[in-house]
Amino acid sequence: MNDLVLIRKNLFRRKLRAGLMTVSILTAFAIFGVLGSVERSFYAGQDVAAADRLVVVNKINFTQPLPIAYYDRVRTIDGVQQVAHLNWFGGYYQDPKNLLIVMAVEPNSYMDVYGDEIDIPPEVRQAFTHERTGALVGEAMAKKWGWKLGDHVPIASNIFSQKNGSRSWDFTIVGIFTGKKAEVDTNFMVFQYKYFDETRSFGKDEIGWMVLRTTSPALNDGVVKAIDQMFANSSYETATDTEKAFNKAFIAQFGNIALIVILVVGAAFATILMIVGNTMMMSVRERTREIGVLKALGFSGSRILRLVLGESILLALIGGLPGLGLAALFILSVMVSPDIALAGFALMLVLGIVTGLIPSLSAMRLKTAAALGRN
Numbered sequence: 001m002n003d004l005v006l007i008r009k010n011l012f013r014r015k016l017r018a019g020l021m022t023v024s025i026l027t028a029f030a031i032f033g034v035l036g037s038v039e040r041s042f043y044a045g046q047d048v049a050a051a052d053r054l055v056v057v058n059k060i061n062f063t064q065p066l067p068i069a070y071y072d073r074v075r076t077i078d079g080v081q082q083v084a085h086l087n088w089f090g091g092y093y094q095d096p097k098n099l100l101i102v103m104a105v106e107p108n109s110y111m112d113v114y115g116d117e118i119d120i121p122p123e124v125r126q127a128f129t130h131e132r133t134g135a136l137v138g139e140a141m142a143k144k145w146g147w148k149l150g151d152h153v154p155i156a157s158n159i160f161s162q163k164n165g166s167r168s169w170d171f172t173i174v175g176i177f178t179g180k181k182a183e184v185d186t187n188f189m190v191f192q193y194k195y196f197d198e199t200r201s202f203g204k205d206e207i208g209w210m211v212l213r214t215t216s217p218a219l220n221d222g223v224v225k226a227i228d229q230m231f232a233n234s235s236y237e238t239a240t241d242t243e244k245a246f247n248k249a250f251i252a253q254f255g256n257i258a259l260i261v262i263l264v265v266g267a268a269f270a271t272i273l274m275i276v277g278n279t280m281m282m283s284v285r286e287r288t289r290e291i292g293v294l295k296a297l298g299f300s301g302s303r304i305l306r307l308v309l310g311e312s313i314l315l316a317l318i319g320g321l322p323g324l325g326l327a328a329l330f331i332l333s334v335m336v337s338p339d340i341a342l343a344g345f346a347l348m349l350v351l352g353i354v355t356g357l358i359p360s361l362s363a364m365r366l367k368t369a370a371a372l373g374r375n
Contacts, residue, residue, distance in 0.1 A: 007310040025319025028268040033327025035261045036340040051217040055246035056210040059237040065206035079219040084109040085207040090159035101188035104196035124175030134174035138186030142176045277355040284359040292372040301364040312356025320348035
């Protein structure tokens with residue numbers, strides 16, 4: 001008989017109560033894991049933004065188009081090394097609820113600009129360049145939908161339609177790419193802009209935005225001014241900024257995700273804290289005479305404190321670890337990152353200590369005679 005056995009026995013002496021507390025903690029940590037991972041996926045674009053990449057959008061709003069003629073003009077500016085243009089497609093697969101990140105791009109320039117992030121073998125690059133209806137699909141997206149190389153996939157748009165009235169485009173998967181860095185999200189698809197521009201019913205010769213690389217991050221400010229001055233007072237004025245700032249502004253349209261996560265998780269943990277803390281206090285009060293017996297047998301006050309505190313920590317771990325595991329199963333397409341797992345483990349220890357501290361201190365300070373004489 002050791003302390004760990006005593007902790008386990010005392011924790012599960014009331015199996016229904018222990019089970020209910022475990023489920024409550026499991027739910028709280030499942031919420032933490034899911035929301036934390038979703039928040040991380042939202043802000044992943046800021047983490048991988050290159051210092052030498054700039055984004056050019058319409059000054060009114062990045063949802064407004066730019067003329068494709070701007071593309072060739074930007075390429076001539078001093079300090080610009082590479083330029084790619086992209087167009088948001090607004091895609092979904094089979095059902096409007098199955099939203100996808102799909103963009104129309106010019107193959108060669110796109111692969112040049114993002115060549116340091118996504119791994120595209122030479123044969124895939126060649127196939128994407130020459131196949132009119134070809135599409136490159138990220139590894140995460142292909143895995144999610146079970147797509148394979150050579151599959152013919154119909155993707156519909158909730159923004160655009162074809163000249164024949166159809167809202168669906170047929171694509172052939174000519175390549176499945178991976179990220180060169182662990183933090184690169186591959187849950188997206190790109191296809192040929194020329195195919196898109198020839199078939200869409202409106203917006204011909206328009207692009208969504210441009211992404212460019214400068215020859216050095218030190219030249220960024222000068223390139224930004226040159227681009228915006230070039231198109232000043234035109235029908236399509238531009239606003240140019242760093243890729244990191246653009247990604248941050250794009251995420252901001254969804255609201256303050258971090259604050260939402262903090263409020264939801266905070267509310268869940270505050271509720272669990274009160275429930276588990278009150279239950280631990282009640283459990284210690286029920287065992288007052290037993291604690292008195294242990295002290296009479298020679299158990300020190302510090303050992304009693306460790307036993308009671310150990311119960312609350314063990315309870316937090318038994319509920320919290322499966323909760324994080326459940327979150328990982330629930331969001332297979334969004335990895336529960338190591339830092340979120342470590343933060344969750346730290347929260348389990350904090351939860352265990354906070355909920356068990358007052359009951360354990362009360363048990364430690366309890367006088368043997370008073371404990372044995374209490375009903």
